[in-house]
Amino acid sequence: MSFLAGLRYMDRRWIFLGVGLLVLLPLLFSFHIAPVQPSNRARGFYDAIEKVPEGSVVLLPGDYDPGTAAENYPMHLAAARQLMRRNMKIIALALYPAGPPLTDQVLRIAGAEYHKTEGVDYVNLGYKVGNELVMSQMGQSIPKTFPVDNRGIPVNKIPVMKGIQNFQQIRLIVNVSAGYPGTKEWVQQVVSRYHVPMVAGVTAVSAPEYYPYLQAGQLHGLLGGMAGAAEYEILVGAPGLATRGMDAQSLAHLFIAFMIILGNLAFLAGSKKGNGR
Amino acid sequence: MKREIPILITLVSGLFMLLAWFVPHPTVRSAYEGLQNWAIVVVGFTYVLGVANLLRINVRQVSRKERDWPYKIVLLAGILVTMAVGFSEGNHYTDVDSRFQWIYRTFYSPMTATMFSLLAFFIASAAFRAFRIRSVEALLLAIAAFILMLGRVPLGAAIHPAIPAAADWLMEIPQNAAKRGILIGAALGVMATGIRVILGLEKTYGGGES
Amino acid sequence: MNLHLSHDIGVWIAALLTLGIFSFLYRDNPVYKFCEHLFVGVSAGYYVVLTMISSVYPNLFQPMFTSFMKDYHWLLVIPLILGIMLFSRFFPRGDWLSRWPIAFVLGVYPALRITGFGQGDFVEQIHGTILPLWVPGSIGATIGNLLLVAGLVCTLIFFFFSKEHKGALGGTARVGIYFLMVSFGASYGYTVMARVSLLIGRVMFLLDDWLGALKF
Numbered sequence: 293m294s295f296l297a298g299l300r301y302m303d304r305r306w307i308f309l310g311v312g313l314l315v316l317l318p319l320l321f322s323f324h325i326a327p328v329q330p331s332n333r334a335r336g337f338y339d340a341i342e343k344v345p346e347g348s349v350v351l352l353p354g355d356y357d358p359g360t361a362a363e364n365y366p367m368h369l370a371a372a373r374q375l376m377r378r379n380m381k382i383i384a385l386a387l388y389p390a391g392p393p394l395t396d397q398v399l400r401i402a403g404a405e406y407h408k409t410e411g412v413d414y415v416n417l418g419y420k421v422g423n424e425l426v427m428s429q430m431g432q433s434i435p436k437t438f439p440v441d442n443r444g445i446p447v448n449k450i451p452v453m454k455g456i457q458n459f460q461q462i463r464l465i466v467n468v469s470a471g472y473p474g475t476k477e478w479v480q481q482v483v484s485r486y487h488v489p490m491v492a493g494v495t496a497v498s499a500p501e502y503y504p505y506l507q508a509g510q511l512h513g514l515l516g517g518m519a520g521a522a523e524y525e526i527l528v529g530a531p532g533l534a535t536r537g538m539d540a541q542s543l544a545h546l547f548i549a550f551m552i553i554l555g556n557l558a559f560l561a562g563s564k565k566g567n568g569r
Numbered sequence: 570m571k572r573e574i575p576i577l578i579t580l581v582s583g584l585f586m587l588l589a590w591f592v593p594h595p596t597v598r599s600a601y602e603g604l605q606n607w608a609i610v611v612v613g614f615t616y617v618l619g620v621a622n623l624l625r626i627n628v629r630q631v632s633r634k635e636r637d638w639p640y641k642i643v644l645l646a647g648i649l650v651t652m653a654v655g656f657s658e659g660n661h662y663t664d665v666d667s668r669f670q671w672i673y674r675t676f677y678s679p680m681t682a683t684m685f686s687l688l689a690f691f692i693a694s695a696a697f698r699a700f701r702i703r704s705v706e707a708l709l710l711a712i713a714a715f716i717l718m719l720g721r722v723p724l725g726a727a728i729h730p731a732i733p734a735a736a737d738w739l740m741e742i743p744q745n746a747a748k749r750g751i752l753i754g755a756a757l758g759v760m761a762t763g764i765r766v767i768l769g770l771e772k773t774y775g776g777g778e779s
Numbered sequence: 780m781n782l783h784l785s786h787d788i789g790v791w792i793a794a795l796l797t798l799g800i801f802s803f804l805y806r807d808n809p810v811y812k813f814c815e816h817l818f819v820g821v822s823a824g825y826y827v828v829l830t831m832i833s834s835v836y837p838n839l840f841q842p843m844f845t846s847f848m849k850d851y852h853w854l855l856v857i858p859l860i861l862g863i864m865l866f867s868r869f870f871p872r873g874d875w876l877s878r879w880p881i882a883f884v885l886g887v888y889p890a891l892r893i894t895g896f897g898q899g900d901f902v903e904q905i906h907g908t909i910l911p912l913w914v915p916g917s918i919g920a921t922i923g924n925l926l927l928v929a930g931l932v933c934t935l936i937f938f939f940f941s942k943e944h945k946g947a948l949g950g951t952a953r954v955g956i957y958f959l960m961v962s963f964g965a966s967y968g969y970t971v972m973a974r975v976s977l978l979i980g981r982v983m984f985l986l987d988d989w990l991g992a993l994k995f
Binding site: 305308311315316319320359360361362363389390392418419420421422424425428438439440442444476477479480481483484485495496497499500504507508509510516517518519533536537540541544545548 | 804805825826829830832833834835837838841842887888891892894895896898899900902903904906907927962965966969970971972973975976977978979980981982983986992993
């Protein structure tokens with residue numbers, strides 16, 4: 293049996309080791325393979341926020357949890373930074389149970405950098421069970437959907453919530469989403485019905501399905517995965533975790549592409565020799 | 570009556586929700602809003618039911634000393650300690666220095682993230698062992714995958730600027746067309762199934778024998 | 780390489796749990812099983828606390844107990860009863876009662892999704908496909924629009940199973956399959972990116988938060 297044909301029976305733990313090393317080494321030793329170039333979609337996301345008048349009320353739903361934080365957290369933080377730089381009033385919420393602490397962290401970090409005060413410049417309404425039902429009910433009344441914020445403070449006592457009744461007071465939705473409930477539901481329940489402009493930062497797994505929304509004008513910008521987050525970090529002027537991870541991402545992708553080719557060559561070698569299983 | 574009443578409840582609530590979407594009258598809107606709040610509350614109770622069921626099943630497995638029963642004790646301890654800490658802190662459970670947030674940062678967050686990160690290894694292994702290019706369709710799939718994998722990372726642009734441009738074109742035109750077809754088809758399916766559920770024609774949810 | 784180990788006991792516990800779960804890659808073992816069960820337990824407990832304090836209490840109990848007669852809050856007794864009826868599933872003779880709250884939810888959600896999918900995914904997507912098939916001065920945009928419309932039509936024809944895929948219909952469906960394969964390949968590429976990103980996130984935690992070895 294040739295070496296190539298024999299590879300078909302290779303212990304998969306060697307592949308695991310290869311992936312692990314190709315992710316670990318660039319992070320440990322700072323390779324800097326190539327600079328990150330912002331795409332048109334990231335520019336659309338950035339420009340959509342820049343076009344909103346300063347001081348406007350923006351909704352920032354962070355619909356993700358620690359499982360996808362590696363992709364969503366950098367884009368969430370960069371978005372909070374851009375919004376606060378433009379003195380927007382931020383109403384944040386989460387439709388994933390484990391989302392509110394991540395939203396809290398993002399708002400706290402960005403708020404400290406731009407000297408913003410919780411309650412006055414931003415609020416975290418926290419989590420509400422119900423998925424798209426929450427979005428639909430917010431269309432009737434945001435205060436009745438979220439009677440208290442994440443800390444249990446009645447929203448009618450929070451300055452930034454003054455005058456906020458429903459989506460008519462919201463100038464832009466900046467959604468960071470991991471899947472369901474997320475961007476698709478916001479587009480269906482809110483954008484289509486109330487015509488609020490929206491941009492979305494999503495995980496790479498779900499990004500392809502939102503391209504039709506982008507092309508149809510239902511989304512004004514789209515960030516896909518850690519690469520999208522890295523592009524956006526560059527535009528915001530705060531390269532962070534996502535930008536740092538792109539070298540490891542590049543090498544890992546190359547490795548997986550190589551594995552596909554090697555696997556097929558091994559299969560062909562085994563079939564030709566009549567060693568197929 | 571055990572079958573008819575649930576079907577009637579679904580019919581009334583579903584039809585009202587559908588029709589109220591088109592009616593801006595304040596009284597109808599108020600009822601629409603109220604019904605949605607009720608649904609939020611009931612869905613909340615379903616989460617509690619799920620965890621109560623988890624407790625019931627694992628307590629039974631521990632009491633009967635079934636397979637892996639010592640690990641079930643760990644599971645039960647996890648549920649009960651987290652709940653006790655969370656409820657004891659009340660509204661302060663979201664404070665950064667609360668014990669509940671410490672449990673979130675120390676246990677929930679890292680374990681969730683690590684569980685998902687295991688997939689990276691398995692996708693690499695599957696790429697080697699299962700991705701077989703044996704037809705024209707599979708070849709098209711593989712070419713698209715290669716272009717995307719290289720085009721969406723900085724390495725692709727470093728090799729040649731045409732790679733990220735090709736990835737962008739692929740996503741904006743052929744991928745978009747197919748995904749849109751899937752979206753439209755799925756939308757038709759969801760609408761048809763939704764109407765069937767509301768009218769009681771779908772009996773899988775409990776209209777039949779339990 | 781300089782290491783600056785964390786002094787936070789929580790970070791050390793998180794790091795050890797992370798490595799415990801990664802140990803599954805070598806083989807299934809008691810450490811992984813311990814971590815897995817602990818994860819399920821903590822997650823379940825977390826979800827219950829979140830749901831009760833953030834949703835059930837402010838949307839049900841607080842308005843009921845503080846202003847029962849105002850704004851029709853007394854009607855909240857109905858969802859409370861429906862919620863309690865769910866627990867009849869634990870009693871074999873009474874589990875039929877749990878179908879009522881399930882039926883209620885099953886009326887509300889499909890209705891919401893019918894209108895959401897109808898407007899957001901059906902009408903708007905068809906609207907987005909009404910594109911000029913000749914863009915003066917831009918051959919690229921013309922070809923792109925033609926491919927977009929043709930690709931959509933071919934894909935939709937592929938999903939039409941009421942007639943056998945033969946002749947012209949079969950040929951068009953085949954073209955639809957090619958568009959779908961390109962789309963699946965793109966999805967595969969993005970999925971690879973997603974999975975690798977999550978691993979990068981964990982390795983960054985271990986190198987930065989725990990070992991203090993990450994260079995920026």
